[in-house]
Structure formats: C-alpha cells, structure tokens
Amino acid sequence: MATRQRRQLDERSGPGAGGEAGGNALGQLRQRGDELAARAQEIIEDSLSGRSEEFNRANRQTGGE
Amino acid sequence: MHERVIGMETEYGFSSLCAGGKPYSRGKALALLMSIAWKRLCSLRGRGMKGLFLENGARVYVDIGDHLEYCTPECTDPWELVRQLLAGDRILAELAGVAVGQDPELASASFFKTNVDYSGARTTWGSHENYLHRASPLNLAAVLVPHLVSRVIYTGAGGFDVGSPGLVFSLSPRVHHLQGVISKESTGRRGIVHSKDESLSSDGYHRLHLICGESLSSHRAAWLKVATTALVVALVEAGIASERGGLKLRGPLGAMEVFSRDTACRERVPLAPGIELTAAQIQRHYLELAEGSLDSPFMPPWAEAICREWRRVLDALDEDPEGLSRTLDWRIKLSLYRDHARRRGFPPERVTAWNDIVAGLETARGKLGKARSGEDDPVPLVDLALSTRSPIRAEVKELDPLLRKAGLAWSELPSFLELRQELFELDMRFGQLGEEGIFQRLDEAGLLEHRVEGVRDIDRARREPPPTSRARLRGETIRRLRRQRKKAESYCDWRCVWDLKRKKRLDLSDPFATEERWSPMPDPDFTDEPPPDICSVRSLPAGLRDLLRVMRHRAFPRLRGRLGT
Numbered sequence: 001m002a003t004r005q006r007r008q009l010d011e012r013s014g015p016g017a018g019g020e021a022g023g024n025a026l027g028q029l030r031q032r033g034d035e036l037a038a039r040a041q042e043i044i045e046d047s048l049s050g051r052s053e054e055f056n057r058a059n060r061q062t063g064g065e
Numbered sequence: 066m067h068e069r070v071i072g073m074e075t076e077y078g079f080s081s082l083c084a085g086g087k088p089y090s091r092g093k094a095l096a097l098l099m100s101i102a103w104k105r106l107c108s109l110r111g112r113g114m115k116g117l118f119l120e121n122g123a124r125v126y127v128d129i130g131d132h133l134e135y136c137t138p139e140c141t142d143p144w145e146l147v148r149q150l151l152a153g154d155r156i157l158a159e160l161a162g163v164a165v166g167q168d169p170e171l172a173s174a175s176f177f178k179t180n181v182d183y184s185g186a187r188t189t190w191g192s193h194e195n196y197l198h199r200a201s202p203l204n205l206a207a208v209l210v211p212h213l214v215s216r217v218i219y220t221g222a223g224g225f226d227v228g229s230p231g232l233v234f235s236l237s238p239r240v241h242h243l244q245g246v247i248s249k250e251s252t253g254r255r256g257i258v259h260s261k262d263e264s265l266s267s268d269g270y271h272r273l274h275l276i277c278g279e280s281l282s283s284h285r286a287a288w289l290k291v292a293t294t295a296l297v298v299a300l301v302e303a304g305i306a307s308e309r310g311g312l313k314l315r316g317p318l319g320a321m322e323v324f325s326r327d328t329a330c331r332e333r334v335p336l337a338p339g340i341e342l343t344a345a346q347i348q349r350h351y352l353e354l355a356e357g358s359l360d361s362p363f364m365p366p367w368a369e370a371i372c373r374e375w376r377r378v379l380d381a382l383d384e385d386p387e388g389l390s391r392t393l394d395w396r397i398k399l400s401l402y403r404d405h406a407r408r409r410g411f412p413p414e415r416v417t418a419w420n421d422i423v424a425g426l427e428t429a430r431g432k433l434g435k436a437r438s439g440e441d442d443p444v445p446l447v448d449l450a451l452s453t454r455s456p457i458r459a460e461v462k463e464l465d466p467l468l469r470k471a472g473l474a475w476s477e478l479p480s481f482l483e484l485r486q487e488l489f490e491l492d493m494r495f496g497q498l499g500e501e502g503i504f505q506r507l508d509e510a511g512l513l514e515h516r517v518e519g520v521r522d523i524d525r526a527r528r529e530p531p532p533t534s535r536a537r538l539r540g541e542t543i544r545r546l547r548r549q550r551k552k553a554e555s556y557c558d559w560r561c562v563w564d565l566k567r568k569k570r571l572d573l574s575d576p577f578a579t580e581e582r583w584s585p586m587p588d589p590d591f592t593d594e595p596p597p598d599i600c601s602v603r604s605l606p607a608g609l610r611d612l613l614r615v616m617r618h619r620a621f622p623r624l625r626g627r628l629g630t
Contacts, residue, residue, distance in 0.1 A: 036512055037404065043506045044405055047494050052486035058086060059493060061182040062130040064076040064190025065251040065276055 070197035076132040076190040078177035112556035122536030138536030143292035152526035158498040178280040178496035183489035192280040200302040207308040215347035220290040222279035223395030230427040231420030267574040282504040283515040418471035429460035
C-alpha cells in the first residue's frame with residue numbers, strides 16, 4: 001500500500017478525526033493491502049521451480065547487442 | 066505540430082528444453098520458429114537482410130547471439146509504439162506454443178523479456194530504441210547523455226548486478242555491462258550512446274539508435290521511456306537544448322552506476338564543480354525545457370500528455386516512491402524480491418551483511434590463482450567457506466569477527482546462496498512471455514497499476530500496421546503481394562518492397578510516405594548482399610560468396626519456383 005495513503009489514513013483516523021469510521025477505512029485499506037501482498041506472495045512461490053540453480057544454468061543466454 | 070518517427074527492437078532471451086529438462090538445440094528451435102513464422106504469418110522475406118517483414122510492418126529475425134529479435138514498425142506516437150511492442154510479444158509467444166506442438170522432442174520453448182543472464186555467463190542483450198531526426202548527431206549525443214543516465218529511475222527494468230558474488234539489486238542491470246559513453250560497438254564495448262547512424266530512409270534524416278535501455282514489462286514505463294526521449298530529441302533538433310547551455314556530467318558511466326544502485330533515488334552526482342544533482346533533478350531539467358516548448362510547432366501533438374505523466378512520476382519518486390511499487394518495473398521487483406527475501410529470513414540489512422562476507426570470500430578465492438580456484442569450474446563458495454580443507458581457511462577465519470558482529474553464522478551461507486539463485490530465477494521468470502510469466506500473472510490478478518489509457522487492441526496490432534508512417538504502405542503491400550504471388554516473387558526491406566514478377570519496386574525511403582510509388586526495378590546488380598535467410602555468408606571465403614551471389618540471382622528464384630516457396 002502506498003506510504004502516502006497510509007499516512008493520510010493515519011491522520012484521518014487520529015484523535016477527533018472521525019473515530020470509528022476513519023479506523024474502519026484504515027482497517028479496510030490495510031486488509032486490502034495484506035490481501036494483495038498475500039496474492040503476490042502466492043504467485044511468487046508458485047513460480048519457483050524448486051531447483052533454481054539448475055533452472056538458471058539451463059537458461060544460459062549468449063550475448064546479444 | 067510535428068510528427069516524429071520512433072521504433073523499437075526487442076532481443077528476447079530464449080530457452081528450449083526436451084522432456085526431462087535436457088536442452089533442445091537452440092539453433093534448431095529458432096530455425097523451427099522462423100519456419101513456422103514463414104508459414105503462419107503473412108510476410109515477405111527480407112532482401113539483403115535476414116528474417117521476415119510482417120503485414121503489420123514489423124520485422125522478425127534471429128540476431129547476434131541467437132536472440133530472436135522483433136522490430137516494431139515505424140510509429141509516430143508512443144501509444145502506438147507500446148501497442149506494437151505488445152503485439153510482438155504475443156506473436157512470439159504464439160510461435161513458441163506452435164513449435165512445441167510440432168516437434169515431439171521439444172517439450173518447452175519460452176521467450177523472456179529479460180536483459181541479463183543469471184547462469185554465470187555474464188552476458189546481456191538489449192532493447193533498442195530508434196528515433197528519426199535531423200539534428201547534428203554529435204550535439205544530440207552530448208545533450209542526451211545526462212537524460213539517458215538519469216532516466217533509469219523510471220526506465221530501469223530492475224534485477225541484479227551479476228558482477229557481485231552477493232545479492233545487489235540494481236535499478237538497471239544492463240548498466241553494469243556498459244563500458245563507454247559513446248561507442249560504435251554493440252556487442253563488446255557498449256556505450257550509453259550508440260554512434261551507429263544508419264538512417265534507413267531518405268537523405269537528410271539521421272536515425273538515433275540507442276542500445277543502453279532494457280526490455281520492460283510495465284506498459285507505463287515503456288511508454289514513458291520512449292516518449293520522454295523522443296521529446297529530448299525534438300528539443301535538440303529545434304535548438305532548444307544544446308550542448309553549450311546544457312548539463313554535463315563529470316563521469317557519466319559512474320553516475321549511471323550510482324543511480325542504478327540507489328533504490329531511494331536520493332544520490333547526487335557531480336556536474337560542474339560545486340554542482341551535484343539527483344537523477345530526478347536532472348530529469349526535471351529536460352522536463353522543464355519540454356514544458357516550456359509545448360506550444361511550439363516542432364513539438365509532437367502528444368507532448369503535453371507525456372509531460373504531465375513525466376512530472377507526476379518524478380514527483381512520486383521524490384515524495385512517495387512506494388506509490389510506484391505497482392507501476393514501474395524496478396519498483397515492482399524491489400517490493401516483491403525484498404518481501405521474498407524477508408520470508409526466507411533475510412531482511413535487507415541481513416542481505417547487506419552477507420554481501421560483505423561473500424565479497425570477502427570471493428576476494429580470497431581470486432587470490433588462489435586459476436589452478437586452485439578452478440576457473441573453468443569454480444569451487445563453490447559454500448565449500449570454500451565451510452570445508453575444513455578449504456584452501457582459504459585462514460581468510461575465512463579473518464571474516465569471523467565481521468560475521469559475528471552482524472549476527473550471522475556460517476551455517477546460514479548455503480541458505481543465502483540459495484536465496485540468490487531463487488531471486489535470479491524469479492527475475493528471469495518475471496519477464497517470461499505467456500501465462501507463466503510472473504508479470505503477466507500479477508497483472509491478471511489485478512495487482513498492478515501500469516496500463517496506459519489508449520493502449521488497446523493489441524491483437525489488431527499483430528496484423529495492422531500503424532496508420533501514420535510508411536509502415537502502413539509496407540504492411541498493406543505485403544498483405545496484397547502475399548495473397549497474389551508465389552512467396553519467392555516478392556521481397557522487402559525497410560526502404561523498399563520488390564515485386565519480382567512485375568519487376569517493380571515500391572519506394573519507401575520517405576518515412577512519412579502515404580502513397581504508393583512504384584518504379585521499374587533495375588536489373589539486379591551483383592552486390593555484397595547475402596541471399597535471404599542465409600545468416601553467415603559474410604564469414605565465407607570470397608570465391609564462395611561470389612558463387613552464392615550468382616546462385617541467388619539465377620538459380621534460387623528458379624529453385625524456389627519449383628519448390629513452391
């Protein structure tokens with residue numbers, strides 16, 4: 001999640017800044033950020049072959065321009 | 066408003082494997098791919114050059130180092146250029162899929178939009194940019210250098226510096242393979258600016274050909290890269306930006322290295338004495354020149370939209386760089402790779418500490434000499450560090466205090482080196498074409514924000530040329546001739562289409578040509594042009610090259626006619 005988004009939400013959800021509503025919005029955004037991060041993590045782990053050094057050697061490339 | 070002609074060439078990484086993971090001959094696979102391309106794609110063979118010209122005006126061929134290269138047709142705006150780049154990706158991905166279905170021995174064929182090798186070969190290949198212009202090439206090069214050095218903060222592909230024995234993230238891994246500022250070489254001593262000037266068009270035009278850039282997955286990054294550079298070229302051409310009044314870096318290569326290693330985008334580099342600027346500040350110099358000229362007739366009609374986004378991205382890099390973690394290639398990768406390393410027990414500070422340790426081990430290995438370090442088959446760092454019989458046992462002990470101070474243990478070294486290999490694999494797979502590629506998977510899951518409004522209809526771009534350059538005439542003529550003629554009766558290059566049956570040629574030397582101008586074809590001269598599709602004629606003895614020229618002009622057309630090719 002963007003740092004600026006977090007900062008803005010922190011400010012909005014601070015004392016006297018909206019109370020429960022601000023806190024819910026922050027929580028929802030954080031939850032969404034965590035969901036996105038978790039999905040990205042799944043894709044990354046799923047992409048690995050489990051034999052990375054072998055994969056890298058097998059995909060040796062000659063130089064181009 | 067002035068139109069500009071721009072184009073790009075993408076060299077792809079390639080892998081072909083048999084079942085069980087054994088390598089399938091790369092040369093055989095690429096020949097199969099080109100054969101499939103000839104049969105499936107509406108195209109003509111190149112005349113005097115390898116490969117095929119397609120009905121969308123593009124060219125595809127096997128370049129140096131056995132890299133299949135896709136050259137976009139000539140475009141006049143960066144939206145069309147990104148469409149054509151993506152069309153090339155889809156064409157190649159499809160060819161790879163067909164190839165696997167055709168040869169039972171070939172279990173997988175994959176293209177990668179990557180830029181550096183991670184097997185230990187330390188090779189690189191590139192993404193080349195082309196800008197047609199009428200400026201003085203020397204003046205253009207001088208003005209461009211600071212722009213090219215600093216633009217890595219949004220054009221960098223991200224990845225790792227393979228020259229390091231550790232894990233050093235780089236905004237632009239190809240930068241570490243550049244060895245000069247201005248160079249005419251493209252495979253050895255590559256320069257920030259490539260001085261080749263082959264206009265492939267009518268007199269009066271120059272073609273700036275840049276090879277310092279990288280293939281990118283983010284549409285926005287690719288769009289910005291070519292658009293901002295095109296605007297700088299326009300400013301030089303108009304005399305607004307010149308060497309005399311411009312920025313001059315004191316050490317361009319060193320500055321590019323500094324910017325490529327600086328994930329915070331805060332480092333400054335020296336220009337004139339007492340003046341140091343960040344990459345973003347250098348970029349703002351060019352942006353402000355462009356913004357100041359938006360109403361000028363030499364600027365392309367899309368300049369204002371580009372300047373708006375250019376400013377937005379520079380502001381974000383200054384104020385909230387994490388906000389671009391779903392947009393720019395290097396920022397997407399930095400976020401993913403750091404997260405992956407953390408999950409493996411290596412937060413950034415631990416990676417940095419291990420980098421110092423393995424650098425020490427590598428230095429010690431280097432002092433052993435070729436025989437003892439095993440230059441052709443180097444002794445693994447793990448064995449050098451952990452074995453009681455290690456020839457660098459003393460040096461390993463000297464590293465113990467550094468290890469302890471960082472809170473590390475030698476037993477973690479295998480995990481660190483395994484992480485290194487994992488991240489190399491991830492970086493390779495990030496740019497893999499097709500549904501297995503990491504970038505594509507992230508995009509389809511809705512995890513990225515990189516698309517550019519107006520870049521659409523990619524599948525149409527596979528068949529249709531851009532509407533506003535000579536590419537349109539080339540593409541339409543290729544389609545018509547391919548339908549009407551036997552395949553051996555027409556040929557193509559960037560400036561001409563030859564219809565051998567009518568003995569006429571279409572002149573496309575004007576990059577903005579809009580009408581077909583056919584003229585009688587002169588009798589074929591015996592030139593140094595090699596026959597189509599034979600890739601290594603120049604390496605043959607002179608007498609054999611002469612024989613091939615005779616065969617090309619006399620025997621080959623008859624032979625092809627008989628074979629129906």
